[in-house]
Amino acid sequence: MASAVQTVCGQAYGARQYSSMGIICQRAMVLHLAAAVLLTFLYWYSGPILKAMGQTVAIAHEGQVFARGMIPQIYAFALACPMQRFLQAQNIVNPLAYMSLGVFLLHTLLTWLVTNVLDFGLLGAALILSFSWWLLAAVNGLYIVMSPSCRETWTGFSARALTGIWPYLKLTVASAVMLCLEIWYNQGLVIISGLLTNPTISLDAISICVRVSNELGAGNPRVAKLSVVVVNITTVLISLFLCVVVLVFRVGLSKAFTSDKEVIVAVSDLFPLLAVSIFLNGIQPILSGVAIGSGWQAVVAYVNLVTYYVIGLPIGCVLGFKTSLGVAGIWWGMIAGVILQTITLIVLTLRTNWTSEVENAAHRLKASANESQEMATEGV
Template identity: 75%
Template structure:
């Protein structure tokens, strides 16, 4: 049998072993991986999967970074209004906006799962229904979150923040209520487009809106002098512009003619199975985002709060930039795995998981080296305070460990989303982060001399445990069974 397979492989790959990578297909790779492949073919298979990965991840990274930059730019302009305004807006962004982002992004990962698998299975008409169903649920969540946004000042006071910070924080958050509804529409629409490998147009839209947002914020804050509320409303406006452009593309583009067939009453049927996956998705991602935001809050309760909070904030800024890059790779991993499972290609899905993880680890090694080499220069970009610079330099090795872990953990989470494991990962996150990591961080931060380094160690321990669990889950996965699960999930969503 081995000799027969060997005879078939050149025919499947083409007579020329140096033929174009683009000539290959998922079906061809799936058939090849069933057999024992000669060593000379592996480089070409890796190149094929890497090409597929970077076609998706390059633009996904751009989308992730520039969507994040909208809020980042707003906070930069707010910082020039005064220290109190910046503190209030930053705290509101971490606590209130972080809560909403966790819920919305988590719910949207269900779109990634089901639409990605539907696209792989060529059930294109189902994708538009799934997107509409997600939008209905997202808007429902936005209505509930509006109450939290409106009473954000009371919430900030309840967690121990001073009235000096809560007043501007509440003003900023109330100005972001329109953005909350824009985010409820943007999340499902972007995942809907990404699931069908439409990523370049999304990248162009994100960059264009970012440039417009920067100009508008400068005009509103500096020229018109509308202050903190003006900055918040401008951020809301920019998100609505992004939503409008996304919607026009979906409705008018020939690329979506098979996947978007117009509004349908079916969006309100078969909601319960999808709702369960949505809740699991929201819990999974919320537990992750709130964990890291909570550690920043803890730094504010340390004895030397100003220095410790500045140190944590600077390090978390660099960690966030690295995370946004890796989230682009995570999105690509989710799309690749979902598409291949939907298409009934378990071996290609497994192969994709291996390639994306090796790629991300290699990138993280480079990023980790940069953090360690430029440990002093990185802090000097944010502050000239020698005490803060020294504190950041001391904690930089821990930042480097976190940057390296970013090359594994988000990617495995992307694989979990593509496979539909959100409920399982939610339990993993609860245990690793809140039952183990957070208590350890509190003990090391408040009961030892480590202070902010102790809190960070708690974060690292939680992430290591979560990552190790996901590695075990992924390594033990029966990918043939996952193909069956994907087919069953699509059948339930069509009911």
Template identity: 75%
Template sequence: MGSASEEYQSLLLRLDSHGHIPELSSNAVEEFLSHRPVAMRWYLRLVGWESKLLWLLSGSSIVVSIFNYMLSFVTQMFTGQLGALELAGASIASVGIQGLAYGIMLGMASAVQTVCGQAYGAKKYAAMGIICQRAIVLHLGAAVLLTFLYWFSGPVLKAIGQTDSIADQGEIFARGLIPQLYAFAISCPMQRFLQAQNIVNPLAYISVAVFLLHILLTWLVVDVLEYGLIGAALTLSLSWWILVIIQGLYIIFSPLCRETWTGLSLKALKGMWPYFKLTVASAVMLCLEIWYFQGLVLISGLLPNPTISLDSISISMNYLNWDMQFMLGLAAAASVRVSNELGAGHPMVAKFSVLVVNGTSILISIFFSAIVLIFKVELSKLFTSDSEVIAAVSDLTPLLAISVFLNGIQPILSGVAIGSGWQGVVAYVNLATYYIIGLPIGCVLGFKTSLAAAGIWWGMIIGVLLQTISLLILTARTNWNAEVAKAADRLKQSANEERLSLLDDI
């Protein structure tokens, strides 16, 4: 207790003397925040300390999120050169098939963020490699099941109302993405494993390098060798496997992972059930979120004037997706910060981190929303020269600005939920706000009123708004001391499983 008090007094001196904020430690800040009251001038300096930690993580996480997303974006651009039919097939396969798998894999990987992040905060380094391997096994199992969806994607696309010609092209593209499905199943856990240790800069360098290589390979395969749609899909799969191989080599040989990666172990196959339950809750939570937005795009194709409606919503969603990739990077950093501090037994620092990241995201969202409103015509012209589509996108711009603002709050709260291990609760919230309330309202406004595409978008906004309010209430009512205890119990359970595995081996 004496050392903590001394550290507290030292912290007061550093704050009063305008000391270097980066020198502060989580232990010292936890001790400081536990003393009441805290003067505002100290809070402002602590915000600077937390912001520095947050941006060290989120800057690279944002780069990783955006450049991984751009791999598919570049492929879409090259398929557009093949013809309208090929582009339509690739687009619908990306939304209807690849998007489904993306939601499942990304959702399952959030369990790695929770458990590995808390294990790292608690200094249970050896358990992290086992958790990562356990996650990869479960991800590969999901990939095997999803392979059937990819292979028989043609009938699936026809069943949801796509024309035979578009569905056939979509099937060709989806089958070429089957190798990418398995690469994604391995990459997702590895990325979260590294992020949980605050190893983000190497991930960013790898993502940018593979992206540049992907542009060259896609140009060579599609434009020079003229291998068409299947060539574009297989090139995307190859780029993802290159990404996986480089990430894997880094984990194996990097000195930074020496304590957390101790090699392959059969222990990963034991004690699956508790982790599997968290994984399922994580997958449901994010799947319900991602599929909600994709479903609205598919529904817009059923409106009376489908071409204009689909084009206008697709263009608007494209900008929302770019904003979402930025915010997902920030959310990943928030998840790591919260899980690390909960694992380390720092409830006050975890709570403070939540406040800082939400304040930061709101300011960023206001800026992005202003850009959308100011450049509403110019943004649509980047995608089309059709005057009707430009007018339709301009009409949707105010709704897009509202969505961008909400998108600055909602993913961050989801990231906090992942870091805290609340995936099961949030899954129920998403089901109620998105599918029981938001989606039906969007369909009624879109098909039963003159709002059309705007009506569908209003349904999306209502769903996201209600979900955001629910998460705000959940976060505000959180007992952070109880969350620390839950994190300790989760890690203790994992440690018991490791001990039982060792006894079995003996």
């Protein structure tokens, strides 16, 4: 949902409509908090949901324990994500990085204490994660309120945030669908792996691979002023380097996540596929970023639905359950979906009429401003 903030705030900043950016951020917080209330029920009853999906009692129980501990994080997300996109739209990146680094270091220390020293297990780890996100939200909020950099874009809380919600809501829903289809695709494959023979080993192996892939793949440079071509070239080089690192140190990286010998072997066997995923995950987020910045969320949502769920997921299920590939087959299905999505986004980007996109952005900002003004006048 927060990617809509990135779209509208980024375009407002480019159009020098600075005063509207704070209103957009606040409007997003209102919608995100409403969504957080709905998600709370999903998190609380995650155990029965996992059982209904065919997971074992042990996996469902542990998943529920962790999910319930993560409920406070949902509300921190609802506040932190719009603020981060609000700052990113103004090219305020370094302060965000410093704040995140500080919270990360504290989070690492607290997690070690809670899990290794106090032995609070999954629930303790989840609660510390929720606390860290609330701390990050608080620090981001203080920066926005107190920093001179946000003096023009943040003018205080306003009732205008409760007006003009409908056009923004449509973009927010499209953003949520677009990114949820992408995130659920990876996590869905993890859940499916829990249905394979020897689910504990399969689940641990693919979970570790998905985590490594996401973290390393996200290490691409976000340099807004450089062209998409230059960023992609840079990202390809970084991704290739990370692929080599993963392939050379596959056993060592496996041991960083688990001490179970069977899981280490299973993860090591999957690392060639992981290297391919890291390469793709280096390019795909940049293309998705172009789509978000241009307001194409609805179009990309359909692309994700077809490439991931109509094509990639069935391929993964067939290879995983009907052949001897097992977890590797599920992973091949994921790769197929990502490749098709990446190709489609490349075609969309190459065929884009950027003059028309500028006109669309101006129309979107004007429509949002007009609706806010009309609703404010009616309120008076």
